[in-house]
Each structure stands twice: as structure tokens, then as C-alpha cells.
Amino acid sequence: MRARDLAVPFPAVGLDEDALTAARLMADRKLPGIVVCHGDGSPHTILPGSQVLRFVIPRYVQDDEALARVIDEQAADDMFAELAGKRVRDLLPAEERELPVVKGEDTVMEVAALMARAHSPLVAVVEDGRLLGCVTVADLLERYLPGS
Amino acid sequence: MRARDLAVPFPAVGLDEDALTAARLMADRKLPGIVVCHGDGSPHTILPGSQVLRFVIPRYVQDDEALARVIDEQAADDMFAELAGKRVRDLLPAEERELPVVKGEDTVMEVAALMARAHSPLVAVVEDGRLLGCVTVADLLERYLPGS
Numbered sequence: 001m002r003a004r005d006l007a008v009p010f011p012a013v014g015l016d017e018d019a020l021t022a023a024r025l026m027a028d029r030k031l032p033g034i035v036v037c038h039g040d041g042s043p044h045t046i047l048p049g050s051q052v053l054r055f056v057i058p059r060y061v062q063d064d065e066a067l068a069r070v071i072d073e074q075a076a077d078d079m080f081a082e083l084a085g086k087r088v089r090d091l092l093p094a095e096e097r098e099l100p101v102v103k104g105e106d107t108v109m110e111v112a113a114l115m116a117r118a119h120s121p122l123v124a125v126v127e128d129g130r131l132l133g134c135v136t137v138a139d140l141l142e143r144y145l146p147g148s
Numbered sequence: 149m150r151a152r153d154l155a156v157p158f159p160a161v162g163l164d165e166d167a168l169t170a171a172r173l174m175a176d177r178k179l180p181g182i183v184v185c186h187g188d189g190s191p192h193t194i195l196p197g198s199q200v201l202r203f204v205i206p207r208y209v210q211d212d213e214a215l216a217r218v219i220d221e222q223a224a225d226d227m228f229a230e231l232a233g234k235r236v237r238d239l240l241p242a243e244e245r246e247l248p249v250v251k252g253e254d255t256v257m258e259v260a261a262l263m264a265r266a267h268s269p270l271v272a273v274v275e276d277g278r279l280l281g282c283v284t285v286a287d288l289l290e291r292y293l294p295g296s
Contacts, residue, residue: 020293027289032180032269049285053264061261068261069254076257080292109224113209113216116201121180137197141175144228145168
């Protein structure tokens, strides 16, 4: 079995797409993160949902529990309103998370070995330079666990 | 709004539960990881799916793409058969992943601030010393994004 056979469509956004659209996609699809692609459709990195929170919540609030506790609804709404007009690339951390990538013809064991080495719940599958989809760790376990 | 209001039930296993049962739970529920609890029901850590792969796939296979490519189905099945008879605690890495924890009465902004600080897609909510459920980053975004 090849990587392309286990790949499932996965939400992806472009570096220059609207940050709010990207965040909404995670919320709507109940995802912990989404794939970020270059303009040519090749995968670039992962944008974790927690990074959206790091962008909107000021650092001094992140670091001060007592302060976070007294933030009222209006102040919270104001923070998240900051996403409007921002692009996905504005949200990415200085040190971007590496997205493990395989080719469609790679074997499923190559995917599993890479996922293990990279501690990643997700591997992107690329064909003809474009994101075909992703293999999740749940799908790999489903494939390999005895009694499946 | 309080943490307990956003908490959703989340699959959890005990440290001494069967490792195969834990891995199957991730596969069946399509989860990248599950919560591991102490015997008294209090949350202990996260077991990521990638850690299951790290346990079953020998390190020399993880580190050698060419070798991973030639592992046949029988050899792969033999690797995953190693999970039988193991316990969840056997799978945990030496350096366990910290699971951020809040109390049920903590505010949603406290949860968001902790999630941001810990780079975590998940926060465990504890009441009376037991795991009540988890708040996911997708649920937090849903709560706060403008236009929700």
C-alpha cells in the first residue's frame, strides 16, 4: 500500500489567505491545525490553532493567570477582532513547525517511520509538486493494528 | 463562561490499561492522541499516536528510509503485534508530554491563555480531582472568533 492510498483530503490555506478564514476553518472542522501551502500548491508548514491564540492574546496575558481571569468579554472580543485584515503568514511563528512530507508512491511504512521520527500526527502527501492530502496517525494505526 | 461549560468528554485511559486498547481507541475515534489518567481518575499526561509508532517501529527503521521502504506486510504486522500484553505506561516516552490542566471554575480566557502559552491543542478540565473533559482549541476558536 502506498501513501496516496491512505491520504485523505485535508483543509489547506495559502500563505496570503485571510487569517480569519483560516481560523474559522479550524473551528468549523474541529481541527487542531491546518496545512499552509505556497502559491503553487506545495505544502509549506502547519498552522496550529494554538498559534492563532498566541497571536491574538497578548504575551503579558498569557503569562499572568490572574490577569487572564479578569479579561472581560468585550476585551476578549477586541483581541480576536485583531485577526481581521491579517494574512496567514502574519500568524506564523518565527520558528515554523516542520510539516513532514512524503511522495504519493512512498510506502505506508515509510510514512509511519517518518511520523514516528518527527513526532507528528500528520504527514503531507505530495504528487506533482502539489498537496494531494494528508495521512493521519489514526489512519495509520487503523491500517496496522492487529484485529483491524 | 467557565472551563466546565466548554469541556467535552474526551477518551481517556488508565496507566495500567492495555496498550492495544488505547491505540485502538485513537484509531476508532480518529484522534491524534488520548488522555492518560492515574488510577484515581486525575489526568496524568497525553499519549500521542506518534508515540505508539515510536514504540513499535524499531529506531533503526525510523532512521533509515531505504530500510523502511522494504519492510514487508508480515514484518509490519509483527512490529504492531508487539503491543499485545503491553500497558499504556510501557508506551510513554521517558520525557512525558505535559498536559495543561485547569479547574472547572476557571474562565475560558484562562483556558485560552494557558493553551497559547503551552502550545497545546487541548486542555484538561478537572473537577473534584477527576477529569471532567477537555477543551479543544477548535472549540475555543469557535467561542471567540468574530462572526461566530
